[in-house]
Amino acid sequence: MSNVKERLNLTAHPARLYTKLENGEVICHLSPRQCRMKPGQAGFCRVRQNENGELVTLNYGVSVQLTQEMIETEAVVHHSPGQPILSLGNIGCMLNCDFCHNWQTSQVRFVKKKDIQRYTPEQVVETALNRGIGILSWTYNDPVVWHEFVCDTARLARQHGLLNLYKSAFYISPQAIDELHEVIDIFSLSLKSMDPTFYRRVAKGRLEPVLEGIKQVYSYGDRHLEISNLIVTGMNDSMEEVEKVVHWMLKELDETVPLHLVRFHPDYKYTHVERTSVEFLKKARLRALEMGIKHCYLGNVYEEHEGLNTSCAQCGNVLVKRFGLQTQLVGINEAKKCKQCNRPTPLKFTKPRTQIPTPSATDRFEKNTSFLWNQDINACHVILENLSSESRRVVSRQQAEKVIQLSPGEQWRFICSKQSNEDKGVELFYPGDVEVKFVELLDRAHYPV
Ligand code: SF4
Incomplete structure (x- = not known):
């Protein structure tokens, strides 16, 4: 039996998407790893295991603290600009990237009891409603290994008029994506590289299922999709690598899907290099635009630069001005069209729920x-x-x-x-x-x- 269960005081919850074998083993079909587990064994992610011939999930409702952020935190800029989200992360991951910035929660062996809390789907939805937040964001370590809790909570959230955002490295099976399609409105998917060796060596996974997964989401045609490419110093920070990502997006998706070129910071096992050069990101963005991508953004960059703004594809008017994660709608009229040429914008809007109380004269702060x-x-x-x-x-x-x-x-x-x-x-x-x-x-x- 996994010592993770005892160490973190986790409880078993029935898992879905698996096959039982006659010899008591199970095969998990949640991610392309398809882990085969004998009774008592856990999978690669350490949070799904075989208990007496049944697959269980150990992290149902096990979460890091719920956190209010803004949608731009998740590399989503064409949907609900500036709106608050309720971010939820859990423990475990189906990958193990050398540069992971969430390694203390994604790699279960590092997780400490003090860092986890427990929520029911009802508590999550109630928190969002009480705080006036309209979007749940499934994020951080990676939501794939939290599948049952994500689906149950996201379904309940929808019944209360909330939207669901899924931020993921998307190493996930086609069956699981079909289940997500029912409940997720916004997908922010990370494509780390177009090099299969990079995925094998650095992320401990395979490239092909990630590409197929992104294509599957795109093929639904009714879900919002944005793509991120983390540019890691010394690993994929070459123009050739960026061009391969752009070429694939233009071939398999289309030029209107936003691309985020994201600045990396050294972390986990990859700490001997500098942060990604902002100058390189700017040049790579221009190359992506030249190749035909309509909207390419810089991520984790805090300065005034056109690579953070959204401009009208027809007349060039700045529609949304950004600084870091902050958003100002500057070029959009009341009909949500471009103020200058009155053409539709690439942005989708939702009505904000937040009502911010103002400070009261009776407030006393020591x-x-x-x-x-x-x-x-x-x-x-x-x-x-x-x-x-x-x-x-x-x-x-x-x-x-x-x-x-x-x-x-x-x-x-x-x-x-x-x-x-x-x-x-x-x-x-x-x-x-x-x-x-x-x-x-x-x-x-x-x-x-
Ligand atoms: S989610 Fe992936 S890594 Fe975890 S047990 Fe299932 S197949 Fe293995």
Whole structure:
């Protein structure tokens, strides 16, 4: 029996998508690994195992802390720009990339009890509704190995009018993708390289199923899709590699699918190199546009640059101006068309749910603390804990003020990011019985423990 189960005090939940063999073994069909497990054995991801001839999942409802972020955190810029999302990550992964920035949760052997919480589908949906968040984002380590919980919760979320976003390296089987098609609205999929050796050597997987999976989502024709390519220093940071990704997208998808060229930071087993050169990303973006991609974006870049904005494909007018993860709709009219040429934009809009309470004159704050940006750190997670038995309010001040309401005993986590060149950091004002902690963020879709 897996010692992960005892060490992290996990419970078994029935898994789907597997075959039982007569000798008591099972074959898991969730990812292309198709792990074959004897009774008592776990699969490569360590969170699915054979218990008495049945496949079970050990991470049903086992999550890192729910976190409020914005949709741009997930490399999604053509759907619901600027809208809040409720990010959920779990433990385990069907890959093991040498440069993984979520290795402390994706590789189960590193997971600590203190880093996991437990939620039911009802609790997740209720949190989103109470916080006025319209989109659940299945992200971080990788949602593939959380399949049963993702499907159950996403289905319930839809019944309450919420959308679901799936951010993944997408090493997943066709049957599982068909199940996701029923419940996921937005797919943000990561294509690491077009080199099969890269996938084998660096990610411990295979390229072909990832390509087939992306094609399958595209073939449905009714789901929003954006593609990310993480450019890793010394591994795939060549123009030839980027050209191969673009060529494949133009051949198998189409020129309107947004491509994100994402800056990498050294992590896990790959720490001896520099961050990706921003100059290279800019050149690679121009090459992708020259080859025919209509919208190519720079990811994890905090500066004013056209590679972060969305422009009208017809007249070039800037529709959305961005800085890092911040979004301003500047060139869109009330009919959601281009202000300049009145043509449709590539953006899909949803009605925001968030109602931000304003600070009240009766709010009294005994404490304040701040987190300042520096050359490398342009974003952070803020973790709040209300230690009192009454509701509390906290004010977060950047260029504008935001009020966060906390119920008695509640913990809440949310992202802040640099909003402009002039923005120095974020300042928090809070009562004495609220605890505040900041955690540095180096990447998007990054959950630091
Ligand atoms: S999800 Fe993938 S890695 Fe995990 S047990 Fe199933 S086939 Fe193996």
